Amino acid sequence: MKLVTVTQFASPDAAYVALVEARRGLSEPEAAALDAKLVLILANHIGDLDVLREAIALAKPNSASS
Amino acid sequence: MTQTGRTARYTYGYRRSPDQDARAPARHPVIVVGAGPVGMTTAIDLALRGVKVVLLDDADRIGEGSRGICWAKRTLEIFDRLGVGEQLVEAGVTWKLGKVFLGDDLVYAFDLLPEDGHKMPAFINLQQYAVEKVLVDRVLELADIDLRWCNKVVALEQRNDGVRITVETPDGHYTLDTDWLVAADGARSAVRDLVGLGFAGVTFEDKFLIADVKMAAEFPTERRFWFDPPFHSGQSALMHRQPDNIWRIDLQLGPEADAQAEQAPERVIPRLKKMLGDIPFDLEWVSVYRFNCRRLERFVHGRVVFVGDAAHQVSPFGARGANSGVQDAENLAWKLAAVLDGQADAALIDSYDRERAQAADENIAHSTRSTDFIAPHSPAERALRNAVLSLAPHAEFARRMVNSGRLSVATVYDTLLATLDEAPFAGSAKLGAPVPDLPVRTRDGRSGHLLEHLSGGFEVLYVRDGATPSAPDGVKLTVIGEDLIDEQGMFAQRFDASPGATYVLRPDHHLTARLRSFDAGKVDAAISRALGR
Ligand SMILES: Cc1cc2nc3c(=O)[nH]c(=O)nc-3n(C[C@H](O)[C@H](O)[C@H](O)COP(=O)(O)OP(=O)(O)OC[C@H]3O[C@@H](n4cnc5c(N)ncnc54)[C@H](O)[C@@H]3O)c2cc1C
Numbered sequence: 001m002k003l004v005t006v007t008q009f010a011s012p013d014a015a016y017v018a019l020v021e022a023r024r025g026l027s028e029p030e031a032a033a034l035d036a037k038l039v040l041i042l043a044n045h046i047g048d049l050d051v052l053r054e055a056i057a058l059a060k061p062n063s064a065s066s
Numbered sequence: 067m068t069q070t071g072r073t074a075r076y077t078y079g080y081r082r083s084p085d086q087d088a089r090a091p092a093r094h095p096v097i098v099v100g101a102g103p104v105g106m107t108t109a110i111d112l113a114l115r116g117v118k119v120v121l122l123d124d125a126d127r128i129g130e131g132s133r134g135i136c137w138a139k140r141t142l143e144i145f146d147r148l149g150v151g152e153q154l155v156e157a158g159v160t161w162k163l164g165k166v167f168l169g170d171d172l173v174y175a176f177d178l179l180p181e182d183g184h185k186m187p188a189f190i191n192l193q194q195y196a197v198e199k200v201l202v203d204r205v206l207e208l209a210d211i212d213l214r215w216c217n218k219v220v221a222l223e224q225r226n227d228g229v230r231i232t233v234e235t236p237d238g239h240y241t242l243d244t245d246w247l248v249a250a251d252g253a254r255s256a257v258r259d260l261v262g263l264g265f266a267g268v269t270f271e272d273k274f275l276i277a278d279v280k281m282a283a284e285f286p287t288e289r290r291f292w293f294d295p296p297f298h299s300g301q302s303a304l305m306h307r308q309p310d311n312i313w314r315i316d317l318q319l320g321p322e323a324d325a326q327a328e329q330a331p332e333r334v335i336p337r338l339k340k341m342l343g344d345i346p347f348d349l350e351w352v353s354v355y356r357f358n359c360r361r362l363e364r365f366v367h368g369r370v371v372f373v374g375d376a377a378h379q380v381s382p383f384g385a386r387g388a389n390s391g392v393q394d395a396e397n398l399a400w401k402l403a404a405v406l407d408g409q410a411d412a413a414l415i416d417s418y419d420r421e422r423a424q425a426a427d428e429n430i431a432h433s434t435r436s437t438d439f440i441a442p443h444s445p446a447e448r449a450l451r452n453a454v455l456s457l458a459p460h461a462e463f464a465r466r467m468v469n470s471g472r473l474s475v476a477t478v479y480d481t482l483l484a485t486l487d488e489a490p491f492a493g494s495a496k497l498g499a500p501v502p503d504l505p506v507r508t509r510d511g512r513s514g515h516l517l518e519h520l521s522g523g524f525e526v527l528y529v530r531d532g533a534t535p536s537a538p539d540g541v542k543l544t545v546i547g548e549d550l551i552d553e554q555g556m557f558a559q560r561f562d563a564s565p566g567a568t569y570v571l572r573p574d575h576h577l578t579a580r581l582r583s584f585d586a587g588k589v590d591a592a593i594s595r596a597l598g599r
Contacts, residue, residue, distance in 0.1 A: 007462035012466035013435050015455065020438060022448045031446030058460060 003054035071183050075129025075195045076202070080216035080236050092231065095406050096122045098248040099219050099231075099257055101125075103194065104374030104391035106201040110148045111399030113210035114522060115573075119408055120242070121211055121232060123219035124251075128202060129195030132278045132351040135306065135314050136385035137197065139179070140476040140500060141392045141519055143575070150200050153188065157200070158190030159307050164289040166470050166479050170296060172279040173458040174465045179474060181494060183372050183556050184503040185515035189473065193278075194388065219251070222260040224368045244400055247370045250395075253358075254377035261367055268380065268434060270320035272441035274355050275328055279313050279338060281347035285317030291470035293440075293455055297340040302470070305341075312350055315341065318441060325354040357381035357437060359430045365394075368421040373398060376424040380433035381388070383440060384469035386396040393476065394422050400522075400573035404597055414598035417483055425477040432472045476599020478502050483572070485579035485592040491535040493562035500575050505557035509549060516557070519550055523573050524593050528584055529557075531565035535584040538593060572596050 009015040021032040022038075029034050069328065085092040085310035098105045101123035109119045145151040166174040178188035201562040205211050220239070220359075232239055249257035249426050259263060285305065292303045304316040319328055319338060324325050327333060361378035365371060374391030404410040442448040457464035471536055479498040487497060494502045503517045521542045528535055530547035537543035544550055546557055557563055566583040570592045579592030 005463055007463040007466040009463075009466075012463065013432075013469060013472070015437055017469040018437070018468070019450055020442075023450065024098055024443065026444070026446045028445050029450065031449065060455070 001054060002048065002051050003058065006059070068480040072460055076128070076273045077127045079214045081214070081317045082237055083214055085235060085242060085584055086235065086240045088240075090242045093228075093243040093245075094118065095121070095163050095244070095400060096170045096246045096248060097229075097231065097244040099244060100173045100249070100255075100374075100376070101128075101198075101202070101205075101213060101215075102250060102252055102374065102391075103198055103388045104395050105186070105248070105285060106198070106205055106397055107144070107148065107395035108248050108250060108373060109211045109213075109394045110122055110201065110204055110208065111144075111396055112403060113208040114148065114208070115399060115403035117213070117403050118147075118210045119488070120244070121205065122217040123213075125180040125216055126215045128198040129193075131353065132193070132276060132314075132381070132547070133186055134194040134197075134382075134388040136389075136473070137190050137192060138385060138389045138474040139184065139186045139188050140474075141389045142190065142393055143500070146186060146394045146518065147396075147522060148204065149205065149521075153200055154192060154197060155187065155190055157196060157309060158192035159287055159309055160187040160190050161287045161289065161307070162188040162437070163286075164470075166460060167290065167292045167295065168455050169292075169294055173455070173457060174468050180559075181502065183505045186503070189354065189385070189464060191306060192310055192313075193312070194570070196309075197388075198225055198278065202259075203424070219256055219260070220506070222247070222257060222370075223333060224370065225260075226367075229369050245369065245406065248398065248402075249370060249376045250374050250391075251376050255372070257370065258340070258362065258376055259538055263362055265360050265362060265379075265383040267358055267379070267430070269341045269557075270359075270437050271358045271443070273319045273321070273323045273328070273353070274438075275315075275317040275319055275327055275337070276332065276355055277315045277317070277334060277352045277398075278308070279315055279347045279351050280311055280339035281313060281342070281345050283313065283342070283345050283347075285313070287521055293468075293470075295341075298337070303341065304470070318356070321441075323354070325356070325438065325468060328354050335414045359437070361426045361430060364400075364419055365422055366415055366428075371398060371402075371415060371418065373422075373435060379420070380429050381437045382424070382433075383436035384433050384473055385471070386429040386433055389474040390425055394418075394589065396574045397422055403573075408595040410599065417481065417598060421477075421479045421483075423479050424480060424523075428477055436471045450473075459530045479576060483596045483598065484572075485577060485588075485595055486527045487580060489563045489582045491580055493560045495569075495577055495580075496563045497577055497580065499577060501569070501571060501577050504552075504560055505554055506557070507553045508551070513553075516550065517575065518545065520571065520575055524596070525571045526560075526589055527569040527571065529563045529567045531583075533566070533584060535568075535586065537587070538590050541589075541593065570596070574594055 097120045109121045162178040166175045218234045220234045223230040228245045301318040306314040365377045373394040524541045526537045527545045568581040568584045570579040578596045
C-alpha cells in the first residue's frame, strides 16, 4: 500500500470543518459537483496513479463504504 | 417541560435582609446574581480570598431538571481548592473511557487521562443538582457570603463607581449598590437584557431527547455514543452512567420532532425499551432540548462582569457548559479580589474578558463542530458525515474525524499577563495553562499531590540549587526538593526542571513565568505583570 490512511492533519476536526463549510448551503447536486472538482484537484495534487487506484478501491461501495 | 421526577431536590427559605429596611441603599463590594454552579463558585472563591459577597437568586430551590452530569478534571481541581473536591469525587462516578459505535460496531475509543499521578480523575459524572447541593452547603459555611433566595434582579443602573440594582422579593422591592456586579444568572440572563446586550450565535435545528433513567444495569462505566444504532435508526444515541443507578440517555430526534409530544411517557418509554430491551427501568426525568452555541461579544461592561451561561452557551457535546463557567469564576475571583484590595487597577478585569473569551471561542468551536457532526445541517453535509463514518472502520484518518464531542480541557491562555520564556522549556507544563498535577512528598513524609499544597495566592516554585532565594512580600515560596520532595521525578519531567529553575504561579494556578535560575527582580516583575501593573 502506498496510500496513507493515518491522519496527516494536526487537527483532523479543522480539516473536516473546512470540508463541511465548503458545502454549507449547497444542494445535493451542487455538493456533488463540488466534490467532483475536489477529487480532480486533489488527485492531480497527489499525481500518483497507484495511490489514486488504491484510494478508489477504499472508497468503492462494496469495500469501505458499505 | 414535563418532568417525571420531583420538582425540587432541595428547597430553601426566603429571609428578610436588614438591607431591605435600610434608609439609603446598602453598598457591597461584590454582588453575584444567580446561585447556579458558576455563581456559587464565584462567591466561594471570593469569600476564601476575604471578599464579602452578596449572592442573590430568584428561586428558592436547586435541582430542577436534569442538566450537567460530566465534571472535568480542571473543574474538580478548582472545587478541590475551594474545599469540596474530594467530596464530589467520592459522590460521583469516575470514568475516563469513551467509545463510539457505528451501528453495532466499535469505530473509535478514547482514554481521557494519558498522564498519571493527578489527584483528580479525568472526569466524574454527578448530577448537577448534587454538585449544587454541595456548593450551597459550602456557601452556608462561609460567613462572608450572604445568600438571599427569592431575590430577583429586575432593574439595573450603571454608575461611575459601581452598579445600582433593584431586587424583587416576596416582601416587595429594594435597592442595592455594589462596586462590582457579577452576572451569573444563566442562559436567559436578566442582567444581560437589563444592560441591553445581544446574545448572538447558532441555534441547531435538531431536537434531542434527554432522559435520566433509573435501572439496575451492568453496562460499563464508559461514555458510549452511537451513530445510527439498530435501536434508533438514522439518529445518534448516548448513554452515560451517573451515581445511584441513574443513567443518562440522549436520543437525537431530528429537526422535525414535536418537542412537546416527544416528552410524553407513552412516547419516551417505547423508544427506551428499544434501546434497553427487557431491563426494567423508571424515568427520573425527561426533557427535549434544542441546543445553542452563542456568546456575548464582551464579558465586561463597566462594573458588570458576565460569567457562565450568562456570558456564553454551548451544546452539551463535550461537557463544556458548567465546566467552562466554573473556570470563568476562578479566573475572575482572584482578579476582583486583587482590585478590591488595591493590589491591581480595575483594568486587570479586562484580562478576564480576554482570557475567558479565548476559552469561550474554543469551547464554542468544539461544541459547534461536534453538533455539526452529530446533526448535519443539510443532505449535502450529511453525505460528507456519512462518508467519514463509513470510512472510519477502514482508515485511521477518518476515525480521527468522527466527532461525538471533544471533552472539555483547560485553555492555555494566550495572555498579556504572562512573561514570555527567555529560555526554552519542555514538559507538559505550559505557559498560560494551569500547572499539571503530580505526586509529591512533604518534608514530614506525607504523600500527596502538588496542587493541594499550592496556596490560593501568587506562588513561586523554586528547585533547590543551594541558594536561599526570597520571594516578594505576600508571595509563598515553595522549595522543590525541600518543602516538597519530587519523589517520582515527575516534577522534573513535567516542568522540565533543572536546579535553580523557578516557576511563578498565579492565584488560579496558571503558570505565568518561568526562569532557569532564580532572579528576585524578574520574579517581582512577573508578578506585577500578572497583576496588570
Ligand atoms: C441537557 C444538558 C446537559 C448538560 N450537560 C453538561 C455537562 O455534562 N457538563 C457541563 O459542564 N455542562 C453541562 N450542561 C450545561 C450546564 O448545565 C450549564 O452550563 C450550567 O448550568 C451553567 O451554570 P450557570 O451557573 O452559569 O447558570 P445556571 O445554572 O442557569 O444558574 C443561573 C441561576 O441564576 C438564577 N437567576 C436567573 N435570573 C435571575 C435574576 N433575575 N435574579 C436572580 N437570580 C436569577 C437562576 O435561578 C439560577 O439559579 C448541560 C446542559 C444541558 C441543558
